[in-house]
Every structure is written in structure tokens, then in C-alpha cells.
Amino acid sequence: MSVFSSPRPVAGGPIIDFNPADCCLEIERLSLAYGETSALRELTLRVPRHRVTAFIGPSGCGKSTLLRALNRLHDLNDDVRLSGRIRLEGQDIHDPEVEVAELRRRVGMVFQAPNPFPMSIYDNVAFGLRLQGGIRKRQLDDIVEWALRSSALWDEVKDRLKSSAWALSGGQQQRLVIARTLAVRPEVLLLDEPASALDPISTLKIEELIRNLKSQLTLVLVTHNMQQAARVSDYTAFLQEGELVEYGTTDTLFTNPRLARTENYITGRMA
Amino acid sequence: MIGLGRARPPRIEGILPWLAAGSVALSLLMLAGLLSLLAVRGMGHFWPAPLTLVTLDDGRQLAGQAVREERLPDAAGRERLYLTANRDLDGAIWTWVDLEVIAEESRPRDLVVVERTRWGTFQGRLLALENDEGRVEGEAAWMALQAHLEELAVLRAERDRLRDDVVVPLVKRLARDPRAESELARASARIHELQARITGGSLLLESVDGRRLEQPLEQVLRAWRPNAMSPPAKMAAWSHGVWRFLAEGPRAANSAGGVWPAIFGTVLMVLLMSVVVTPFGVLAGIYLNEVAHQGRLTHLVRIAVRNLAGVPSIVYGVFGLGVFVYGIGGSLDEWFFADRLPSPTFGTGGLLWASLTLALLTLPVVIVATEEGLARVPDNQREGALALGATRVEMLTRVVLPMTAPAMLTGVILAVARAAGEVAPLMLVGVAKLAPQVPVDGEFPFIHLERKFMHLGYHIYDVAFHGDDVQAALPLVYATALLLVLVILVLNLTAIFLRHHLRARHGALPRR
Numbered sequence: 007m008s009v010f011s012s013p014r015p016v017a018g019g020p021i022i023d024f025n026p027a028d029c030c031l032e033i034e035r036l037s038l039a040y041g042e043t044s045a046l047r048e049l050t051l052r053v054p055r056h057r058v059t060a061f062i063g064p065s066g067c068g069k070s071t072l073l074r075a076l077n078r079l080h081d082l083n084d085d086v087r088l089s090g091r092i093r094l095e096g097q098d099i100h101d102p103e104v105e106v107a108e109l110r111r112r113v114g115m116v117f118q119a120p121n122p123f124p125m126s127i128y129d130n131v132a133f134g135l136r137l138q139g140g141i142r143k144r145q146l147d148d149i150v151e152w153a154l155r156s157s158a159l160w161d162e163v164k165d166r167l168k169s170s171a172w173a174l175s176g177g178q179q180q181r182l183v184i185a186r187t188l189a190v191r192p193e194v195l196l197l198d199e200p201a202s203a204l205d206p207i208s209t210l211k212i213e214e215l216i217r218n219l220k221s222q223l224t225l226v227l228v229t230h231n232m233q234q235a236a237r238v239s240d241y242t243a244f245l246q247e248g249e250l251v252e253y254g255t256t257d258t259l260f261t262n263p264r265l266a267r268t269e270n271y272i273t274g275r276m277a
Numbered sequence: 278m279i280g281l282g283r284a285r286p287p288r289i290e291g292i293l294p295w296l297a298a299g300s301v302a303l304s305l306l307m308l309a310g311l312l313s314l315l316a317v318r319g320m321g322h323f324w325p326a327p328l329t330l331v332t333l334d335d336g337r338q339l340a341g342q343a344v345r346e347e348r349l350p351d352a353a354g355r356e357r358l359y360l361t362a363n364r365d366l367d368g369a370i371w372t373w374v375d376l377e378v379i380a381e382e383s384r385p386r387d388l389v390v391v392e393r394t395r396w397g398t399f400q401g402r403l404l405a406l407e408n409d410e411g412r413v414e415g416e417a418a419w420m421a422l423q424a425h426l427e428e429l430a431v432l433r434a435e436r437d438r439l440r441d442d443v444v445v446p447l448v449k450r451l452a453r454d455p456r457a458e459s460e461l462a463r464a465s466a467r468i469h470e471l472q473a474r475i476t477g478g479s480l481l482l483e484s485v486d487g488r489r490l491e492q493p494l495e496q497v498l499r500a501w502r503p504n505a506m507s508p509p510a511k512m513a514a515w516s517h518g519v520w521r522f523l524a525e526g527p528r529a530a531n532s533a534g535g536v537w538p539a540i541f542g543t544v545l546m547v548l549l550m551s552v553v554v555t556p557f558g559v560l561a562g563i564y565l566n567e568v569a570h571q572g573r574l575t576h577l578v579r580i581a582v583r584n585l586a587g588v589p590s591i592v593y594g595v596f597g598l599g600v601f602v603y604g605i606g607g608s609l610d611e612w613f614f615a616d617r618l619p620s621p622t623f624g625t626g627g628l629l630w631a632s633l634t635l636a637l638l639t640l641p642v643v644i645v646a647t648e649e650g651l652a653r654v655p656d657n658q659r660e661g662a663l664a665l666g667a668t669r670v671e672m673l674t675r676v677v678l679p680m681t682a683p684a685m686l687t688g689v690i691l692a693v694a695r696a697a698g699e700v701a702p703l704m705l706v707g708v709a710k711l712a713p714q715v716p717v718d719g720e721f722p723f724i725h726l727e728r729k730f731m732h733l734g735y736h737i738y739d740v741a742f743h744g745d746d747v748q749a750a751l752p753l754v755y756a757t758a759l760l761l762v763l764v765i766l767v768l769n770l771t772a773i774f775l776r777h778h779l780r781a782r783h784g785a786l787p788r789r
Contacts, residue, residue: 079660084570111666121657123676133675134665183661190665 030055036090060239077113114192120179122171134190157185177208315759322752323518365396386505401484408478542730549632558643586641594702597634626707629726639692650684686776700734
């Protein structure tokens with residue numbers, strides 16, 4: 007039972023009213039339902055450019071659903087009904103003029119479980135580029151190296167680029183997937199619990215990578231690990247039952263939440 | 278030190294493991310039994326078996342190969358079956374002998390077996406050889422016979438080559454090519470000349486009980502003395518026999534000779550079938566699993582496809598006969614081959630229609646295997662590709678299908694295994710009892726899809742039941758059955774090898 011009923015844009019907590027010029031993604035009154043089950047309700051949120059924004063919340067709160075809506079992965083599911091607006095750099099991503107493949111190239115996504123393709127390390131990174139075509143071998147080599155360096159994997163794999171990606175460890179695979187996504191030069195990188203399947207050291211590497219990448223692109227991170235959100239994000243949004251409860255700078259949200267619901271969740275008092 | 282290895286599940290106690298292991302052992306045993314029966318009975322046929330000279334109590338003699346023994350009807354003793362050959366002398370090639378009346382058995386080294394184009398084999402003694410160089414007797418006749426047979430083999434090979442590779446194409450060109458006539462005349466003259474050299478000469482043969490026989494030499498194919506052969510010589514004769522079985526065409530209404538046209542027909546038909554069924558089955562599987570809306574209709578179609586796999590094969594044969602042969606084939610004849618009517622070209626059973634019918638028969642297998650392969654590709658692989666900006670088609674062709682290729686090949690393997698063994702539908706749509714010319718030759722369009730063809734499975738049936746002497750045909754039935762198993766094995770091994778190769782390249786899918 008929500009005290010702060012929608013569609014008020016300020017769903018209780020302060021919604022940071024970024025200057026539209028600083029916004030990369032604008033989500034406006036987004037509702038989404040799987041068949042009869044409502045997953046997101048009238049959600050409004052702005053994601054700042056070149057920052058790390060974290061979505062936190064209990065399981066089933068809709069944070070992954072929201073993330074997948076940002077690059078239209080829900081298109082594949084016929085049962086999903088969606089209303090509201092998502093703008094990427096001012097353009098509605100559901101506009102008929104927008105080509106979904108191009109949108110997904112601009113908004114890259116890394117999933118919870120590492121999903122390298124059953125090909126060589128090199129081919130994995132080059133996959134997205136080859137889809138675009140028209141890139142010469144030399145150029146391809148350079149971009150692959152750049153992407154692997156950006157994801158801090160180059161030193162570990164530079165001698166075995168031709169070997170299978172499935173032979174890498176879980177942490178390496180996840181960094182490879184990030185490199186693969188970076189190689190197509192996305193503007194936004196969506197990370198869906200990217201470290202939940204990894205060991206602590208790999209997790210630290212991924213987190214460091216996330217912090218380093220924000221100079222190049224906008225990152226949106228979904229996590230159920232609040233320490234992780236606190237460590238890497240600049241802004242944090244707390245979602246519950248498909249609604250945005252509170253949104254603010256990470257420091258404020260974690261040290262001085264405005265709402266009791268947020269505080270209960272952060273301090274672990276919520277079941 | 279603790280060895281590394283797969284963790285073993287805890288042992289299951291009780292009788293269940295024994296039952297399970299017992300079933301596996303029993304299955305393996307039956308399979309081994311089947312294969313060894315086929316191998317021993319089939320391949321043993323080509324072994325030059327020793328000839329026994331049997332002297333009976335009343336002084337009569339016979340020469341034969343012991344085949345088997347049986348209890349006499351009144352249980353008074355046992356009798357033995359001998360293959361005594363000499364159909365022209367005795368009117369039969371089998372003789373039952375009561376063991377009681379056998380006075381003496383021996384294996385004289387001079388007994389000879391002569392394989393002939395008429396009357397089957399002869400067993401007895403060689404007395405003399407007569408040809409244009411004169412008459413030789415005794416041991417010299419044997420030597421002369423060997424030399425003469427070698428010469429005959431060369432002459433026959435050249436005659437057959439001339440007939441198949443020169444005369445037959447020339448006759449077909451005769452209508453439109455005036456030069457063909459002179460070439461044909463030259464070739465015919467040469468054949469006549471060869472034929473004349475083949476003809477002539479005769480053998481004087483004597484059965485062990487003293488009846489004499491004049492045997493024209495041109496009808497003699499081979500001759501050997503089984504009792505005088507050393508093991509290596511027998512081995513060589515055996516491999517030669519097996520080779521001739523594999524490489525030659527059938528003789529004497531399929532009851533002798535080889536099965537090469539049947540091997541060729543089986544393999545060619547199965548390959549054609551695979552070429553047709555693979556794209557259709559794979560595309561249908563992709564449509565059902567990736568493209569179609571997963572609603573009730575798709576579900577119904579899926580159930581229907583699975584049920585199609587259970588339709589008896591003869592029903593497909595009827596369908597092929599009605600739709601392919603009479604329907605499509607009949608129309609093709611009216612449109613393109615009207616000049617040859619009323620004799621049908623495509624309007625009768627043939628290689629093409631047989632392949633299409635079997636492709637239809639095996640389509641469900643390929644569809645189901647493809648669908649299962651597609652279902653095993655994890656969703657995160659698809660989403661990974663889409664998230665990189667791949668369209669659905671690119672996702673399918675670059676990520677999903679390469680990962681599914683091994684599963685598709687599994688489907689093709691199953692299809693091949695099923696199709697190669699099917700006989701019933703083929704009887705309706707194009708298999709022939711005898712089609713010595715294989716459907717591939719040097720003449721345009723090289724593969725003659727409208728021709729009838731021979732098939733190992735049908736050959737087995739024909740040899741076993743349509744010959745005049747089932748007893749004599751039995752070893753050939755076993756040998757052909759073994760061959761059919763081997764052909765399927767080779768086809769499957771090829772596909773398995775291919776699948777292994779693909780797995781190594783694209784990685785194995787996680788097991789479900």
C-alpha cells in the first residue's frame with residue numbers, strides 16, 4: 007500500500023530535477039505489465055549523463071524490468087504491455103523511426119550471468135562490429151584491443167585471443183562481455199547485477215571498471231547488493247513494488263534517506 | 278593422494294542396479310549376436326569351403342560341402358545336408374545323407390569347383406580341356422584352365438566396357454548424330470571379334486559318381502580346388518569373393534553375383550533424401566520455435582508433426598505414389614515428355630520420387646531435433662546478441678544456428694538411419710528388382726532422377742523370397758543384411774564425425 011500514489015512525479019522522495027541538457031535518459035510515466043501482472047507503475051526518472059546510476063530494491067520490485075525496458079528487450083515478449091515514454095538524448099525510443107537494433111547498439115547491456123558466445127575471445131569482441139560491417143581488419147584489431155584494455159582484460163588474454171571464450175573464468179567472461187559491449191561504442195551501458203555470479207575479487211575488478219568507465223559513457227546499474235551501489239554509484243533510485251520510492255545522490259540516500267521505507271530497506275529492517 | 282575426477286553419485290542399493298545393468302548387458306548381447314550371425318553366415322559364404330567326398334554303404338559317391346545336420350523325423354538318427362551343386366546333372370543342388378549310411382569320408386585334393394553362368398556351380402573332377410590350341414588332360418588341363426580363365430576375364434572386361442561406355446551412349450545418340458553410325462559399327466565389330474575369341478573351347482568334367490559333362494568354356498567364370506588351397510590362398514579367394522560381391526552386379530535373377538547397384542542406389546537415395554529433408558526440416562523447426570507466435574495453433578502444429586513420425590511408412594508410400602508419381606510425375610510427363618507417352622518418364626516410380634517420399638517420412642525427425650536444439654540455446658545468448666545491435670535474423674544466423682547445428686545433424690543422423698532401412702514405401706515409388714545400370718553415368722544430366730534403382734533392403738526381400746532356391750540364397754541374404762547395416766553405420770559415422778567437428782568449433786551446448 008503506497009502512501010504516495012502515482013502519477014505525481016515526486017513519488018515521495020525527491021526526484022532530482024536534472025537540467026534536461028545533462029540527462030541521458032528520461033523516463034516518463036512508464037508503466038509495464040506482463041499479461042495481467044503489473045511490473046512497473048507510472049515511473050518517472052531521469053538518468054544523468056556520464057554518471058553511474060544504481061537501481062536498488064527488493065527482488066521483484068521491477069528494477070531489472072525497468073533496465074530491460076531501456077533497450078527495448080521487452081519487444082521479444084508478446085505478453086508485455088508498455089505505456090509511457092522513454093527518451094534517449096531527447097528522442098523517444100519507441101518512435102517508429104528508431105531502429106531497434108541501432109538503439110540496442112547505443113544502449114548496451116550486460117547481463118547477470120556472463121554470456122559470451124561460443125566463439126574465440128577475439129570474435130566475441132568483434133561480434134557487434136562485424137554486424138555493422140565495413141570495418142577493415144586493422145581497424146577491427148585496434149578496436150578489439152581498445153575494448154579489452156578498457157575492460158581490464160587485455161593483459162590476461164592478449165596471448166590467446168583465438169582460444170574459446172568459454173574457457174575463461176566467470177569473472178573474465180563478464181569482463182569480456184563488457185568489452186564486447188564497449189566495442190560497439192554505446193552511449194549507455196546497462197548492467198543487470200553484473201557481479202552477482204562472481205567471486206569477491208572479480209566483483210572488485212568489475213566495480214573498479216564501472217567507476218573508470220563513467221568518463222566515457224552513462225552507466226545504469228541494477229544491484230541487490232547495497233554496499234556495491236554505495237561503492238560505485240553517484241545516484242541511487244530505490245524501487246519497491248514497481249514504483250519509484252526515493253531517488254537521490256547515493257550519499258544522501260544511504261546516509262540520510264527521506265522516507266522511512268527507504269531507511270527500513272537500507273538498514274535491513276524490511277522483510 | 279585423492280584423484281581428481283567426476284564426483285560419483287552415491288550407490289543405489291538393492292536389486293535396481295542389477296536389473297538396469299542386466300538390461301544393458303542383454304541389449305548389447307543381442308546386438309552382438311545379431312551382428313555376428315550376419316557376419317558369420319554372410320561372410321562365411323565367400324570362404325572356399327572344403328569339398329568332402331562321401332562314399333556310402335552301397336558304394337555310391339557324392340562330393341559336397343557339409344551345410345548342417347538335423348535329427349531324422351522318427352528320431353532314429355541324424356542326417357546331414359550337403360551342397361552337391363551340379364544342377365544340370367542332378368536336377369537339384371542339395372542332398373540329404375543319413376549319417377548311418379556314410380561308409381567313408383575323404384577330401385581328395387583334385388576335386389574342383391567350377392563357377393558357371395548357367396546351372397550354377399559344378400563340383401567334381403576336371404578331365405580335360407579342349408581349345409583351339411589342342412587338348413590337354415590331367416594336371417596340365419588344370420594349369421591350362423587357369424591361364425584360359427585369366428584371358429577370358431580380360432576379354433570379358435573389355436567387351437563389357439565397350440558395351441556400357443561406348444555402344445550404349447552411341448545408340449542413344451544415333452537419332453541426332455550421323456557420325457554415330459560408323460562409330461557404332463566399328464564398336465560392334467570389335468565386340469563381335471572379342472565375343473568370337475571368348476567363344477570356343479570346352480571342358481570335359483566328370484562328377485564323382487562318374488557322369489561326364491562337356492562344359493563350354495565361355496560359360497565358366499572361375500574354378501578352384503578348395504581341398505588343395507593353402508590358408509593364405511583361401512584368404513585371398515575369400516577377399517576376392519567379398520570384393521566381387523561388393524563391386525559387381527547381380528546375376529541369375531539376383532541369386533548370385535554382387536550387389537553393387539543396390540549399394541549405390543541405397544546410398545544415393547539416402548543422400549538425395551538428406552539433401553531434401555535437411556533444409557525443409559531445419560526451416561520448419563526454426564519457424565515453429567523462433568518465428569511463429571507461440572499460441573494454440575503452433576502447439577497444434579507441433580503435436581501434428583510429432584504424430585506424423587508415427588504414421589506407418591507404407592502410408593507414406595501410398596501418398597508418394599498418388600501425389601508424386603501419378604500427380605506430379607504424370608503432369609511433368611504431359612508437359613515436357615509428351616513425345617514419349619504413353620511410356621512414362623517421371624510418371625512412374627523412380628529415384629526422385631523415392632527420395633522425396635522418404636524425405637517426407639523423415640521430416641518430423643529433423644523438425645523435432647531442430648526444435649529441441651533451438652530450445653536448448655540459452656536465452657541469455659539470444660539477448661546477448663540482440664543487446665549488441667543484432668537483428669533477429671542476425672541473432673539467428675550468427676549465434677543461435679551455429680550452436681544448434683550439432684542438434685540438426687543429430688536429426689539428420691536419425692533421419693538417415695530411418696530412411697536407409699525403409700523398404701515398404703520404396704516398393705510403391707521406385708525400387709526395382711533388377712536395375713543393373715546405376716542411376717549415375719557420364720551422360721547428361723549425369724544423375725538420372727527418373728530411373729528406377731536397386732536398394733539393399735528390397736534386395737534382401739527379393740533374394741530371400743523370390744528366388745527358386747531359398748536355401749542357396751540364404752547366405753546372400755545374410756551378407757546383404759550385414760552390408761545394409763554397414764552402409765547405415767558408415768552414413769551415420771560420417772554425420773557423427775561432422776557433428777563432432779562442429780561441436781569442437783562452436784562449443785557444446787549445456788545439457789538440459
